[in-house]
Amino acid sequence: VSELGRCAAVRDRLDAMVAGELSAAEEARLATHLMRCADCAAELALADRVEEELHALPVLDAPPDLVARILAVPGGAGTPRAAWGGRALRPWPVALAALLAVAAGVGWWRVHVAPPVPAASVALQVPTQGEIAEATAEARLALAMVARVGNKARREVRDEILIERVAAPVLEHLGRAFAERGPTPPSGGSRS
Amino acid sequence: VSRVARALVLCLLAALPAAGQAELESLPGFFPAQYLDLVEPGQATVEINLQGAMLRMISAFTGDDDPEFAELVAALDGIRVRSGEVTDAELPALRQRLHAGQAWLVSHGWLAMVRVREDDEEVYVYTREADGALVGMTVLALEDGEATAVNLIGRVDPALLAHLAQGLDIHALEGVRQQLTATGDQP
Numbered sequence: 036v037s038e039l040g041r042c043a044a045v046r047d048r049l050d051a052m053v054a055g056e057l058s059a060a061e062e063a064r065l066a067t068h069l070m071r072c073a074d075c076a077a078e079l080a081l082a083d084r085v086e087e088e089l090h091a092l093p094v095l096d097a098p099p100d101l102v103a104r105i106l107a108v109p110g111g112a113g114t115p116r117a118a119w120g121g122r123a124l125r126p127w128p129v130a131l132a133a134l135l136a137v138a139a140g141v142g143w144w145r146v147h148v149a150p151p152v153p154a155a156s157v158a159l160q161v162p163t164q165g166e167i168a169e170a171t172a173e174a175r176l177a178l179a180m181v182a183r184v185g186n187k188a189r190r191e192v193r194d195e196i197l198i199e200r201v202a203a204p205v206l207e208h209l210g211r212a213f214a215e216r217g218p219t220p221p222s223g224g225s226r227s
Numbered sequence: 228v229s230r231v232a233r234a235l236v237l238c239l240l241a242a243l244p245a246a247g248q249a250e251l252e253s254l255p256g257f258f259p260a261q262y263l264d265l266v267e268p269g270q271a272t273v274e275i276n277l278q279g280a281m282l283r284m285i286s287a288f289t290g291d292d293d294p295e296f297a298e299l300v301a302a303l304d305g306i307r308v309r310s311g312e313v314t315d316a317e318l319p320a321l322r323q324r325l326h327a328g329q330a331w332l333v334s335h336g337w338l339a340m341v342r343v344r345e346d347d348e349e350v351y352v353y354t355r356e357a358d359g360a361l362v363g364m365t366v367l368a369l370e371d372g373e374a375t376a377v378n379l380i381g382r383v384d385p386a387l388l389a390h391l392a393q394g395l396d397i398h399a400l401e402g403v404r405q406q407l408t409a410t411g412d413q414p
Contacts, residue, residue: 162281164288171285173275174300177308178391180377184341184350184366 041068045075053082251278251305255336256355256363256380258307262328265321265367265374266311275308278380282306299387305380313374318347321374325349325367328376332365354383361385 045068051057052065069076162170251257264271277285286301300306313321332353333339341352348370355363361384366377 162284167281167284167288170277170281171289173308174277174282174285174306175296176273177275177277177306177377177379178296178299178388180308180310180375181352181364181366181379181388182391184352184368184375184377 042072042075045069045072046078049075049079049082052079053086251380254304254362254380255357256304256378256383258328258363258365258376258378258380259331262324262331263307263309263376263378265309265324265328265369265376266313266317270313271309271311273308273310275306277307278305295387295391299384299391302384303379303381305378307378307380308376310373310375312372313369314372318369321369322349325351325369325374328365328367329353337363337365 045065048057048061048065052062057065069079252259268274282300282303282305286297289300290297329339329351335355337353337355339351340354341350343350349368350370351367353365353367354361355365360382362380362382364377364379364383366375368375
């Protein structure tokens with residue numbers, strides 16, 4: 036048997052090894068190969084890690100209606116091998132199916148049970164430089180509008196102050212001065 | 228600044244907790260939308276809503292070229308503008324809305340800084356103070372057949388704003404208004 040053929044045969048049995056389904060003699064043979072073959076050892080490490088991750092996933096209850104539907108399928112409950120055509124279930128496909136089921140369960144839980152997550156924390160939206168430039172122009176326009184009103188108001192206030200503090204007092208002073216001088220002699224009167 | 232560093236700054240700024248609309252409404256400098264919308268929403272020619280992370284980005288990107296503008300913007304939590312043309316027929320209803328807005332401002336502790344009523348023109352500037360600082364400014368103006376409402380939320384430095392006003396040319400910025408109108412950025 037070539038080295039490649041031996042590696043392929045070993046990798047076929049790694050799932051069973053991780054699941055503890057091998058006989059002591061077969062496990063010893065694989066262990067010998069794994070000590071020499073770094074690639075197969077890496078595969079075993081990966082299989083171990085996947086197994087650990089799967090065991091770490093939360094245990095979820097299936098929705099009651101899903102359980103009811105599965106139980107309603109003839110031969111569906113309690114006879115898993117029959118449902119798969121009598122073939123022994125391989126750990127990897129089962130693991131993948133379990134992962135998908137858990138993912139679907141988590142998805143169902145998030146949709147039906149979990150409180151909504153604020154959009155801002157889900158997506159980090161970074162505006163483009165063009166959008167920032169446009170926003171900057173908008174901010175300048177807004178401040179220019181305030182400035183225009185401010186300038187207009189300042190002019191109005193200045194005019195009011197001019198009237199109140201300068202024009203009005205001058206007119207009042209002139210009025211008083213004329214009043215103190217008494218009635219103005221008629222124009223064209225006789226000169227002495 | 229390298230592109231990578233700029234992208235990093237952008238991400239960090241965007242990740243900072245931005246003041247959301249609800250958060251903005253709780254600030255003392257906020258002026259309610261029902262009064263800010265002097266003209267009907269569909270008739271506004273300018274509608275500006277800037278807040279949170281975007282204001283910080285504007286400040287970050289203009290800091291080198293225009294530090295005073297950047298400083299003013301950095302202190303703000305929100306900039307909101309509504310502006311639009313009004314016909315003579317719309318004036319009475321618009322004046323009612325404007326005066327309702329004034330009543331709200333006064334009843335919520337805002338002070339009138341400027342009041343101009345002349346012929347067909349009305350211009351008001353209200354400020355809101357808290358802890359000895361200006362934390363909001365609202366401008367309501369009805370002049371030349373145009374109604375404008377501006378709400379600055381956050382710390383406003385009047386001296387800085389007055390200084391900036393000298394350099395802000397409304398006519399030069401009219402292009403932005405036309406661009407906004409052309410791109411249909413308004414409701």
